[in-house]
Amino acid sequence: MNPPTIKDVAKASGVSVATVSRVLHNLSGYSDKTKQEVLKAVEELGYQPNAIARGLINKRTQTIGVLVPDVSSSFSSEILHGIEQVANDKGFSVIMCNTDEDGKRTLKYLQVLGEKQVDGVIFTSGSLEDEYYKLLKQMRVPVVLVNTLSHKHAIPYVKVDDRQASYHATEYLIRKGHRNIAMICGTITDAIAGVPRLEGYRQALEDHGLEYMDSRVGYGNFRLDMGREAMKKLLDEAPPFTALFAASDEMAIGAMGEALERGLKIPEDMSIIGYDDLVFSRMVFPPLTTIHQPLPMMGRMASEMLIQLIEGTDQVSSSIVSHQLIERQTVRQMP
Template sequence: MNPTIKDVAQKANVSIATVSRVLNNLGGYSDKTRQKVNQSIKELGYQPNAIARGLINKRTQTIGVLFPDVSSSFSSALLQGIDEFAHDRNYSVVVCNTDKKGSRTLKYLQLLREKQVDGIIFSSEVLKKEYYEVLESMGIPVVLVSSKTDFAKVPYVKVDDYQAVYDAISYLIAKGHRNIAMISGTEGDPNAGTPRIAGYRKALEDHGISFDNGNIVYGDFSFSSGCTAMEELLLRTTGATAVFAASDEMAIGALSVAAKHGLNVPEDFSIMGYDDLQLAQMVNPPLTTVRQPLHDIGMIASGKLITMIETEEDVSSMTVPHSIVERQTVRSLPSR
């Protein structure tokens, strides 16, 4: 039979209330008492029940995180930051895979309700009205990552996708490229799709380059979709000298297809990505990309959520700076 809080109190020769205060860091006891209680917990192998503790402090010290694809390197980098900050503040993290189309989102929101999580981080997904209504009924805070919403009191942490892609295309133009293709994310995606295409188009326009719709193909941010999109671009024979991909995984897919067709990167074709995943440094040649500091974004989002949980006060949204990381997949074209 598992030891109870009553067993710990008896062994430490203190009251159950004192054990509870030690477990919840509430103070009101001596350091000697704290050591006695902790020693008794260790010797008995007592495991506090999060739900029972929540009845005392009205919290379970648990947050939920929803990703459309938990297997992606993008999600992994974010999760490391989220979990690192949460762990340092004695919170646990429950991770849910909602599917790229969000088909499981409502199911997981119900699960997180049953788990009595203290707050939720939404990553890379639109906060639909039906989701928001569930969160409102749960009465817990939510923070968006790589997404934003018009709902009041829902903060976000993200880079400026429009400006980041504008800067990436301007970088390629400065390298002498004027016929630049783009492998976009999901068509119509308001988070990382539409704003990035808008940045692409505006950069071309501001540099006097006409937009060609035939230079855009769509993927879903995955490696396999990058392969498919690159194959389609090569079939179109648009004469593009460079391709910008809206994720590193799609850019690496494009690299793979280029190699399959005997194209040398960057001698025959330049490729640029977006994210600066660890994979970007590992491929050959190493990928030139737009860096969004995913680990830092995860930590910031986790920090904002826990602040909202513990203070019950609103926090502000944050746009995190991006940068261009030059490696070896983009070459300068000779001046014409």
Template sequence: MNIPTIKDVAKNANVSVATVSRVLHNLSGYSNKTKLKVLQAVEDLGYHPNAIARGLINKRTQTIGVLFPDVSSNFSSEILHGIEEIAHEKGFSVIVCNTAVDGKRTMKYLQVLREKQVDGVVFTSEVLKDEYYQALKEMGVPVVLVNTQSHKHMIPYVKVDDRQAAYQATDHLIQNGHREIAMIGGTPWDPVAGIPRLEGYRQALEDNNIQFSESRVAYGDFHLESGREAMEKLLTEALPFTAIFAASDEMAIGAMGVALEKGLKIPDDLSIIGYDDLRLSRMIFPPLTTIHQPLAQMGRLASEKLIALIENTEEVSSSIVSHHLVERQTVQPKP
């Protein structure tokens, strides 16, 4: 069976090859009647533009690379959904790379993306180390950061204000009468989300004349199991507390599991608030009060920015997207 070519489409529609190309690339210079004839011929023949041939003409592969520390997490999947939505709409394919915790495979996958000659890279949820930046610079392609930013290099990013969001979460507990508030934080040396969220928690306490206690902070890696471990530590070692702010929904859910195993009722005995608003936070019981990050929107924005850079269609700047508090059933006013 012969694979239809652009010449076959032109012959079927009784137009020139140049006209078919203009229609397929959404350029001007033809009537609506001609456009409909070409599109009908494309459908009738089952024609698919040859990506390799197209790449030889425009020097592009129409692919973008996306680097995630954990592609299996709910957090990553929601961002990826947004990235893919825009990429496919714009005619790009997506190569997803799982760099693993602490970026153990980041350099390896940067080399893979270089060999695949991707047109651009979305870099998510990791610190942009100098070695990563150098590798990206050598690739010579546009880069957009998601859920991270670089204070050293001028690279556009999409993220929420983590410090302010953590402040709002902690303040919500305070406004409900809680003053003995513990925190399950992310990696303590992580400048992307770990440090800013801890700073927001501390600032909310300070602004309400509540003394910060190091014993009331335990650290995890944003995943469920680390939330369980942090909760065990807090219940064993911390000063008494009536509420917890967890720096991710997964850690909050892990903490809730331990609390329930210890006979603590939520929110009667202990209030808890998470961060992210993953689908899991709506599925558990009681449903988790949390800070909403518009993850799919962040993915869409990142994809739009990257493709604009690839196609040189517009100026691209960074975006701080809005977060908001979602009240469900895990925070209760203190009697």
């Protein structure tokens, strides 16, 4: 059985196809009684307006593209949840593109999104390279950044102040009495999150009269396995330390695993603080003290901003959202 058409709705409600179309698109030129008859016929027949036909009328596809570096990560899924929640409420579908960690698929997916004629794009967590920006300009659709920003291009964004949050985490360890504090940060070339978090750590040490030492800094890629590798190197080669700040929860948990394998008790022998407050930071033992990023809220905000731009708002303001330090059980007070 073929699905009902707009002609079927017109026949059932006793009006013209043009009138049905006007009702469905909330235009004027009909009585309230006619509107009720049309809506009743739509409901009884189960009529679903064709997406392509809608697009021809309002010049939209009601879809947005989202570029994420790793869709399997808990970090990305929390942001995506917020994006989809708002998009669904506003009648938009989401096309999710997994760009891979190094972004090697980004150009390919941008071309696909252009072919799909998406109404807008949300770009998450990576660096907005010039080649990406050029393609986005060619698409002529609004763009919003989440968990990243562009120092070169005026694109609205939603993110936490990484430098300030990192400073807060390091200062917390200092106030707990720690004087020898190591750090596992992101990649050394990451100007979006890696460098600001390292700068926050360094500034907190200097502001409290503590020496910053390159030898107490390890580098990872924000993932668990690299957190373990970086912790192994620090324990083997760095001057002794009693506390560690890891620039992601995954790296913090990887570091915890390495410390525990070496017989170190947490927090008795080693205090550790993470960054992100992902769901498994509450599931490990002991539960991880960490910096909370409101990831689902950031996703919702980015989605709302993009849809405002799609619907004709001239501009929206970027947002720096507040972080929060969540105390659990991996940091102890030094005597």
